[in-house]
Amino acid sequence: xxxxxxAQQALWGGTQVVSPEIHGNNTVTxxxxxxxxxxxxxxxxxxxxxxxSTPFGEVDGPGVADLTEGKDGIWEYTxxxxxxxxxxxxxxxxxxKSTDPSNVYLIRDVATLxxxxxxxxxxxxxxxxxxxxxxxxxxxxxxxxxxxxxxxxTVYTPAxxxxxxxxxxxxxxLHGMGGDxxxxxxxxxxxxxxxxxxxxxxxxxxxxxxxxxxxxxxxAPGESSLGMVTPTMQLPKTMEGTFESAFxxxxxxxxxxxxxxxxxxxxxxxxxxxxxxxxxHISKQYPDLFNYVGLFSAAIIPNKDVTSxxxxxxxxxxKVQFSKKPxxxxxxxxxxxxxxxxxxxxxxxxxxxGYKYTYYETGEGHIWKNWRIYLTEFTPQLFK
Amino acid sequence: xxxxxxAQQALWGGTQVVSPEIHGNNTVTxxxxxxxxxxxxxxxxxxxxxxxSTPFGEVDGPGVADLTEGKDGIWEYTxxxxxxxxxxxxxxxxxxKSTDPSNVYLIRDVATLxxxxxxxxxxxxxxxxxxxxxxxxxxxxxxxxxxxxxxxxTVYTPAxxxxxxxxxxxxxxLHGMGGDxxxxxxxxxxxxxxxxxxxxxxxxxxxxxxxxxxxxxxxAPGESSLGMVTPTMQLPKTMEGTFESAFxxxxxxxxxxxxxxxxxxxxxxxxxxxxxxxxxHISKQYPDLFNYVGLFSAAIIPNKDVTSxxxxxxxxxxKVQFSKKPxxxxxxxxxxxxxxxxxxxxxxxxxxxGYKYTYYETGEGHIWKNWRIYLTEFTPQLFK
Numbered sequence: 183x184x185x186x187x188x189a190q191q192a193l194w195g196g197t198q199v200v201s202p203e204i205h206g207n208n209t210v211t212x213x214x215x216x217x218x219x220x221x222x223x224x225x226x227x228x229x230x231x232x233x234x235s236t237p238f239g240e241v242d243g244p245g246v247a248d249l250t251e252g253k254d255g256i257w258e259y260t261x262x263x264x265x266x267x268x269x270x271x272x273x274x275x276x277x278x279k280s281t282d283p284s285n286v287y288l289i290r291d292v293a294t295l296x297x298x299x300x301x302x303x304x305x306x307x308x309x310x311x312x313x314x315x316x317x318x319x320x321x322x323x324x325x326x327x328x329x330x331x332x333x334x335x336t337v338y339t340p341a342x343x344x345x346x347x348x349x350x351x352x353x354x355x356l357h358g359m360g361g362d363x364x365x366x367x368x369x370x371x372x373x374x375x376x377x378x379x380x381x382x383x384x385x386x387x388x389x390x391x392x393x394x395x396x397x398x399x400x401x402a403p404g405e406s407s408l409g410m411v412t413p414t415m416q417l418p419k420t421m422e423g424t425f426e427s428a429f430x431x432x433x434x435x436x437x438x439x440x441x442x443x444x445x446x447x448x449x450x451x452x453x454x455x456x457x458x459x460x461x462x463h464i465s466k467q468y469p470d471l472f473n474y475v476g477l478f479s480a481a482i483i484p485n486k487d488v489t490s491x492x493x494x495x496x497x498x499x500x501k502v503q504f505s506k507k508p509x510x511x512x513x514x515x516x517x518x519x520x521x522x523x524x525x526x527x528x529x530x531x532x533x534x535x536g537y538k539y540t541y542y543e544t545g546e547g548h549i550w551k552n553w554r555i556y557l558t559e560f561t562p563q564l565f566k
Numbered sequence: 567x568x569x570x571x572x573a574q575q576a577l578w579g580g581t582q583v584v585s586p587e588i589h590g591n592n593t594v595t596x597x598x599x600x601x602x603x604x605x606x607x608x609x610x611x612x613x614x615x616x617x618x619s620t621p622f623g624e625v626d627g628p629g630v631a632d633l634t635e636g637k638d639g640i641w642e643y644t645x646x647x648x649x650x651x652x653x654x655x656x657x658x659x660x661x662x663k664s665t666d667p668s669n670v671y672l673i674r675d676v677a678t679l680x681x682x683x684x685x686x687x688x689x690x691x692x693x694x695x696x697x698x699x700x701x702x703x704x705x706x707x708x709x710x711x712x713x714x715x716x717x718x719x720t721v722y723t724p725a726x727x728x729x730x731x732x733x734x735x736x737x738x739x740l741h742g743m744g745g746d747x748x749x750x751x752x753x754x755x756x757x758x759x760x761x762x763x764x765x766x767x768x769x770x771x772x773x774x775x776x777x778x779x780x781x782x783x784x785x786a787p788g789e790s791s792l793g794m795v796t797p798t799m800q801l802p803k804t805m806e807g808t809f810e811s812a813f814x815x816x817x818x819x820x821x822x823x824x825x826x827x828x829x830x831x832x833x834x835x836x837x838x839x840x841x842x843x844x845x846x847h848i849s850k851q852y853p854d855l856f857n858y859v860g861l862f863s864a865a866i867i868p869n870k871d872v873t874s875x876x877x878x879x880x881x882x883x884x885k886v887q888f889s890k891k892p893x894x895x896x897x898x899x900x901x902x903x904x905x906x907x908x909x910x911x912x913x914x915x916x917x918x919x920g921y922k923y924t925y926y927e928t929g930e931g932h933i934w935k936n937w938r939i940y941l942t943e944f945t946p947q948l949f950k
Contacts, residue, residue, distance in 0.1 A: 200796070218604075218660040276602040280664045286679055286787065287794045290670050299794055313791045316716065320704040322728070332700070344706070344823045403670065407697045410671045410683055412584070439728045 217255025226271030266306030314381035315341030334401035356453025360415035423490025452476025601639025610655030650690030698765035699725030718785035740837025744799035807874025836860025
């Protein structure tokens with residue numbers, strides 16, 4: 183393929199446009215050369231939100247702003263000063279949503295690619311690659327006898343792992359519906375957050391295992407023999423007990439292939455949305471496996487049509503789990519999350535029973551901004 | 567960030583367009599919903615080439631074809647039957663080059679993102695993820711005392727590596743100008759090619775180390791503390807001897823961190839373009855390190871302003887290297903490559919001296935299609 187020629191064109195083909203340009207005061211200028219366009223807009227999560235309707239009801243979505251055409255057909259928009267955060271945006275050129283051709287940084291969420299940039303400072307410094315020792319990120323395949331499949335996972339091992347000879351605790355980190363074993367390492371900035379927290383002495387060096395929670399899927403889209411299929415949220419076998427039942431295969435593989443500390447006291451499990459639901463059920467189904475449990479915006483929405491034994495006798499299993507006194511049972515959610523009430527109901531149940539948990543509430547809703555915050559808050563509490 | 571909302575919009579926001587759609591006869595239909603567009607074109611390397619001028623002279627680049635508008639503002643173009651290959655393309659909407667919003671598969675080459683798809687069959691089946699045992703792909707940082715830097719590399723370890731207890735030969739695989747430690751694993755399809763060749767018994771299980779050959783750069787764009795910078799081909803310290811001088815740091819790290827066979831007979835080095843130049847110089851500078859050498863479209867273009875000792879006494883060093891009889895010295899290039907004459911001159915020098923090498927010539931020029939072919943041809947000859 184002639185991509186080198188594409189690149190040559192891009193590099194040597196006349197005026198280069200810089201976009202996004204982050205200024206010293208944290209305003210950001212976006213530019214697009216589109217001489218024939220009639221209207222160019224930008225949509226991004228740094229703009230005032232607007233309402234979108236979804237099957238889950240109305241949700242707040244990113245707002246839209248107009249770019250202004252300047253000379254040479256270069257359109258431009260400058261934001262107000264932005265707070266530290268990882269932001270996403272797209273252009274809309276005459277109604278057609280487009281990526282920014284000047285910005286090669288894109289992250290996929292389900293079937294959508296969005297340009298990203300980071301405004302540093304405060305917590306967002308944890309999302310940046312800094313001059314600190316870096317862990318290793320591996321994509322490795324494991325055998326799941328329960329699912330009868332070879333499956334792919336992403337594993338973070340902390341800086342020094344290769345030569346230290348030491349054993350490490352393991353944090354199992356699960357994605358949401360439509361996600362896969364790439365979600366936490368890309369949108370979640372897990373490697374950067376762990377590198378930075380460990381370097382600051384705020385988190386213990388640990389292995390982080392990011393599995394694929396879609397029990398029907400071997401690997402992320404494009405990474406299995408299905409080829410370059412279009413990613414979808416509507417996968418079979420996502421919240422009906424299969425993944426939870428097969429989870430011991432994951433733990434066994436990790437314990438056999440990495441220098442882990444093979445005990446409950448050195449295992450944590452957490453997940454976002456569907457992964458929070460999985461974490462809740464896995465941790466109570468196997469009450470001797472995990473001492474630390476994190477539910478991030480957990481999709482605690484039982485489906486009455488599902489008859490998996492995993493979901494039977496919730497209260498009885500919670501009783502066993504909490505009788506063993508987990509070191510941390512951590513529930514986090516955003517105030518406007520469509521799952522807020524489901525989590526409130528679950529907390530009520532725990533309260534009624536006198537089960538000890540820690541609750542952490544943020545603003546906003548069911549968004550990656552919150553899940554990165556939860557990861558930075560949860561991880562320092564592990565394996566102390 | 568509200569990318570979940572972006573995704574929700576994309577997934578639930580009305581008619582979905584399928585693009586690209588690969589038909590049974592290997593024709594491919596591309597579609598774009600752009601009701602307001604006046605003209606929609608596609609450019610890709612499966613279309614008849616057109617000429618582009620570059621600083622290296624005129625090169626053949628991907629051609630352009632027009633899409634036709636159908637109902638609901640959906641534009642469409644169907645190719646002739648395509649040969650097996652990994653192809654790249656972009657849309658051009660009213661003059662603006664755009665990615666295909668229906669295709670999440672993009673590969674970055676320097677500063678350009680291009681949509682890709684694979685037509686299977688023949689050699690291109692090696693580029694696909696197949697139902698075979700999969701190796702592990704890791705991004706790991708190493709210390710280079712010579713460069714005074716922590717640097718990132720990509721390492722492929724073959725299926726079974728984690729538990730076999732065996733030692734493996736190592737193939738060092740170097741990228742071209744503007745590339746980095748991501749180039750071979752993305753555009754080069756190295757993991758897929760190695761998985762498939764090893765599964766067929768055509769290549770020995772081996773470790774493949776893909777370094778970053780830009781001596782001024784710690785890591786690929788976006789992966790170092792420089793942040794999300796715009797990738798560029800104009801990096802300092804690329805072909806002036808620094809990377810070659812620091813290469814023993816790489817070998818030392820790999821031998822200390824992986825179960826390698828630590829001998830010349832079990833080490834190979836190859837690279838494309840600038841990486842071919844690096845491989846030529848590294849292999850003669852350290853004549854006891856590599857028994858297998860591959861020059862893929864090597865940029866054998868000595869710069870008279872560069873005075874590095876690495877480039878001094880070329881003939882004397884080649885004499886030493888060839889007196890030790892490398893098991894394989896493999897030179898490959900495409901007929902229309904702008905480096906064809908430089909490689910012809912180098913072969914003449916080897917011929918004059920009676921140094922034994924193997925020559926492999928393909929059609930076309932300085933393109934990834936050729937480099938993937940060379941990888942599939944070179945790798946089966948290693949460590950026999």
